Amino acid sequence: xDIKLRxxxxxxxxxxxxxxxxxxxxxxxxxxxxxxxMPPETMEGQDWYRDKMYGEYTAVVKTSVLTDGxxxxxxxxxxxxxxxFSVEFTDTFGGNLLYMVTFGTRRKVKIKxxxxxxxx
Amino acid sequence: MAKTSELLVQKWDTLHxxxxxxxxxxxxxxxxxxxxxxxxVLRYNDVAEEIHRLIKKCIAEKEGFRAYGSRWSMSNxxxxxxxxxxxxxxxxxxxxxxxxxxxxxEYEHENIFFFECGNTIKRISQKLNEYGKSLKTTGASNGQTxxxxxxxxxxxxxxxxxxxxxxxxxxxxxTGPNATDNVYxxxxxxxxxxxxxxxxxxxxxxRNDELFNAALVGLxxxxxIHGVVIEADxxxxxxxxxxxxxxNLALSLSKTLDFKNSEFKIDNEVDQNGKPxxxxxxxxxxxxxxxxxxxxxxxxxxxxxxxxxxxxxxxIEKSIYKDLIYLLIKxxxxxxxSIPWFIKSLQKSIxxxxxxxxxxxxxxxxxxxxDAGYKGPAFACSMGVAIEDSxxxxxxxxxxxxxxxxxxIFAMRYVNKTEATLGFTKFxxxxxxxxxxxxxxxxxxxPSLEEYGTFMIEALQAxxxxxxxxWGKSMDYAFPNxxxxxxxxxxxxxxxxxxxxxxxKMANIFSNDFLxxxxxxxxxxxxxxxxxxxxxxxxxxxxxx
Numbered sequence: 001x002d003i004k005l006r007x008x009x010x011x012x013x014x015x016x017x018x019x020x021x022x023x024x025x026x027x028x029x030x031x032x033x034x035x036x037x038m039p040p041e042t043m044e045g046q047d048w049y050r051d052k053m054y055g056e057y058t059a060v061v062k063t064s065v066l067t068d069g070x071x072x073x074x075x076x077x078x079x080x081x082x083x084x085f086s087v088e089f090t091d092t093f094g095g096n097l098l099y100m101v102t103f104g105t106r107r108k109v110k111i112k113x114x115x116x117x118x119x120x
Numbered sequence: 121m122a123k124t125s126e127l128l129v130q131k132w133d134t135l136h137x138x139x140x141x142x143x144x145x146x147x148x149x150x151x152x153x154x155x156x157x158x159x160x161v162l163r164y165n166d167v168a169e170e171i172h173r174l175i176k177k178c179i180a181e182k183e184g185f186r187a188y189g190s191r192w193s194m195s196n197x198x199x200x201x202x203x204x205x206x207x208x209x210x211x212x213x214x215x216x217x218x219x220x221x222x223x224x225x226e227y228e229h230e231n232i233f234f235f236e237c238g239n240t241i242k243r244i245s246q247k248l249n250e251y252g253k254s255l256k257t258t259g260a261s262n263g264q265t266x267x268x269x270x271x272x273x274x275x276x277x278x279x280x281x282x283x284x285x286x287x288x289x290x291x292x293x294x295t296g297p298n299a300t301d302n303v304y305x306x307x308x309x310x311x312x313x314x315x316x317x318x319x320x321x322x323x324x325x326x327r328n329d330e331l332f333n334a335a336l337v338g339l340x341x342x343x344x345i346h347g348v349v350i351e352a353d354x355x356x357x358x359x360x361x362x363x364x365x366x367x368n369l370a371l372s373l374s375k376t377l378d379f380k381n382s383e384f385k386i387d388n389e390v391d392q393n394g395k396p397x398x399x400x401x402x403x404x405x406x407x408x409x410x411x412x413x414x415x416x417x418x419x420x421x422x423x424x425x426x427x428x429x430x431x432x433x434x435x436i437e438k439s440i441y442k443d444l445i446y447l448l449i450k451x452x453x454x455x456x457x458s459i460p461w462f463i464k465s466l467q468k469s470i471x472x473x474x475x476x477x478x479x480x481x482x483x484x485x486x487x488x489x490x491d492a493g494y495k496g497p498a499f500a501c502s503m504g505v506a507i508e509d510s511x512x513x514x515x516x517x518x519x520x521x522x523x524x525x526x527x528x529i530f531a532m533r534y535v536n537k538t539e540a541t542l543g544f545t546k547f548x549x550x551x552x553x554x555x556x557x558x559x560x561x562x563x564x565x566x567p568s569l570e571e572y573g574t575f576m577i578e579a580l581q582a583x584x585x586x587x588x589x590x591w592g593k594s595m596d597y598a599f600p601n602x603x604x605x606x607x608x609x610x611x612x613x614x615x616x617x618x619x620x621x622x623x624x625k626m627a628n629i630f631s632n633d634f635l636x637x638x639x640x641x642x643x644x645x646x647x648x649x650x651x652x653x654x655x656x657x658x659x660x661x662x663x664x665x
Binding site (some may be wrong): 031033034035036039041042043046047048050051117119120 | 494
């Protein structure tokens with residue numbers, strides 16, 4: 001194959017992979033039908049979270065045959081009421097790729113959560 | 121002690137991004153914790169002291185002060201350039217005991233509730249549901265605070281009920297920097313709570329219909345609304361249907377709301393004689409760019425509450441891909457002729473799904489008008505006309521919109537007459553004609569939102585149709601003589617009441633650009649006896665010092 005053509009193929013493949021891994025594949029959000037979300041001090045975002053105070057948890061977690069699952073505790077300063085209003089999981093192509101190339105030993109976890117207002 | 125955080129934000133915007141506005145300082149006040157101050161009344165009074173302190177600070181610095189709730193208003197009604205107080209963390213509710221009721225009250229004690237200003241429609245609904253009660257009506261969503269709703273006249277389409285302010289029976293307002301600048305207002309003809317209750321929240325009582333009705337839709341400028349007393353309803357269910365019906369039938373109902381003698385009939389919704397029942401809610405959706413023979417309408421019928429009904433939240437909601445919409449908007453700024461095409465293309469996503477009889481949705485008011493939060497930069501313009509003028513007004517606005525296309529769709533809702541002096545649902549039955557959609561940028565081919573607002577006013581004036589505008593939505597508020605044109609003598613009455621309640625200094629502090637633009641900020645020297653606290657028969661109780 002022509003070297004130039006091969007280079008074009010390789011660059012295209014890299015660009016495609018980069019584009020796919022940067023893009024969110026899918027977002028699933030579990031939302032309570034009761035409770036009131038904690039409002040933010042200032043409104044800055046341009047999405048569903050614009051009128052909500054939210055916390056985020058992003059990590060690459062190690063898994064093994066001995067690991068059954070993982071528990072993430074919501075930090076108190078981000079969740080005064082201790083009651084969750086919504087939890088969002090984002091599944092990215094990059095995360096799935098990581099899972100595949102590490103044969104399931106590394107998993108990218110991206111969670112966004114909103115807490116309810118405290119009882120006063 | 122209540123605590124206030126002070127943010128030097130410089131810029132401030134509404135939820136739907138209708139700004140940006142300049143702002144020096146944003147305050148957020150929180151109550152003392154329940155653990156250290158268990159009494160709700162004490163915490164309520166404690167936070168009132170904090171508000172007095174903030175007002176005192178504004179006086180010292182010769183600056184303005186304005187409260188706001190959830191930033192839902194799309195006009196600049198909530199904005200004040202110096203100091204803005206975000207009150208949505210002030211959401212106490214105070215228990216009303218049977219002993220707190222006024223001896224002349226005709227309200228059922230079980231239906232009377234006291235909520236602090238920052239309570240959202242959502243929280244209030246949940247609280248009332250615990251007691252087997254419901255709000256009588258809400259807007260189409262639940263994120264607004266109660267003080268914000270009444271200050272602008274938020275409404276639904278419960279045409280025999282009214283707007284949110286119409287079930288408010290008492291107002292606790294902080295009017296200045298001193299502990300004595302705290303009033304509890306009621307209508308003298310419809311008292312609800314007694315003086316002892318008002319004294320418990322350190323407020324002096326004024327029972328006077330004129331003052332109450334003026335302060336009710338006070339446009340945020342009658343002081344700091346701290347608490348609101350509402351009359352609730354027994355919890356009820358709504359059966360919701362969405363249909364496509366003949367355009368002429370839909371518009372004929374719009375002009376009369378006479379469902380009983382109309383051809384609009386849903387099999388399950390008939391009286392003992394087989395005549396159509398009267399809905400609780402009626403709404404028409406109109407795509408201005410398509411000449412259709414049929415309109416999509418939404419009707420809801422009120423039913424007694426029962427425990428067993430299918431979960432109304434069970435449908436999985438998928439959001440529309442926002443970027444696609446923005447791309448279309450950007451395209452339409454250059455090529456406005458494409459607007460009718462893309463409104464038609466998105467029609468299925470914008471309009472509610474048509475339901476068959478067996479697909480009706482049964483839900484409480486709270487569940488029916490559940491969360492409808494931020495969905496991108498949005499605009500909405502809303503005008504009120506008497507129902508008899510509704511078809512003519514719609515035709516005039518549609519004709520104008522076809523000449524100046526913008527990315528939005530019309531709807532018509534219906535509201536009972538309000539007693540509020542500047543309530544925009546002022547007609548015996550108001551038809552609210554609204555256009556809402558996604559914000560766009562003015563180009564040489566598409567007008568700005570302000571220009572479109574001017575065209576709306578001009579279109580109705582040209583047809584000689586009396587109208588009002590929704591204070592919390594976008595409009596050309598600088599249109600000459602707009603307030604007087606809409607409300608006539610009520611404007612003067614409203615300004616007199618405001619001038620009576622507030623000192624000149626405080627009237628300036630609670631003023632803003634919105635008020636000035638409309639010419640509603642004029643202060644008048646009003647004699648002390650202009651307003652008197654009256655008994656139920658209209659006899660003066662005492663002169664208010």
